[in-house]
Amino acid sequence: MTWNxxxxxxxxxxxxIAxxxxxxxxxxPMDLEGVADAFxxxxxxxxxxxLRWHTRLAGRIERELVEDPMDLERAVVAAWRATADELPGVRAIVDQHREHPLDEEMAAAMTRAEAKERAFLAVMAGRASASDAGAARVGARLETAARAGWHPQSVDLQPERPTLLHRLRAALAA
Incomplete structure (x- = not known):
């Protein structure tokens, strides 16, 4: 892959994501211009x-742990909620395709991703080790707790007008 x-x-x-x-x-959103070519x-x-969700979640957990390193479980739950607030559309897509994958390949990939994410949550909360067979189950409990207290923010149906900087970047990218 070239730099461009x-x-x-x-x-x-x-x-x-926007x-x-x-x-x-x-x-x-496969209908967006350039998506089919890029992906x-x-x-x-x-x-x-x-990957974007996981990366943002991992970074958010790290920040929460810096603020309160004594309550690992609270940090993981708070980080999950904050990440879901930052990426609500990504969370909706991931959830939708976990529940209703388009084909068997996607179902297998989402099952693996879900297990790994849940194990990660358990490890970061100090409730399991990475090699623990029950880590995904413990992580599922943490995810359930995070979802229970998560209230998605309301949807603003008015898209932001692109700024001059965004328009210039788009023109340079083209």
Missing amino acids: SYRHRGETLRRV SADLRRDGRL GSELDLLGALQ
């Missing part, structure tokens, strides 16, 4: 969104 295609893919992913956060309908398939796009 990498940058183009990153910019396309940012547009996908669209998903605006729509919050759980659908992959090729629904599974590739879903994988990129899952």
Whole structure:
């Protein structure tokens, strides 16, 4: 992948996330311009969104742990909620495709991703080790606790007008 295609893919992913956060309908925005070229398939796009979610979640957990290193479980739950607030459209897409994958390949990928994320939550909360067979089960309990106290913010259906800087970046990228 060349530097330009990498940058183009990153910019396309940012547009996908912005669209998903605006729509919050759980659908992959394959209809956006450039998405099919940058990602090729629904599974590739879903994988990129899952990675963005996981990366943001991991960073948020680290920040929560810096603020309160004594209450690991609270930090993990708070981080999950904060990440869901930051990426509500991505969370909706991940949840939708966990429940209703488009094909067997996507179902297998989402099952693996879910197990790994839940094990990660358990490890970061100090409730399991990475090699613990029950880590995903413990992480599922943490995720359930996070979801129980998470109240998605209301949807603003008025999209932000692009700033001059955004328009200049888009023109330079083209």
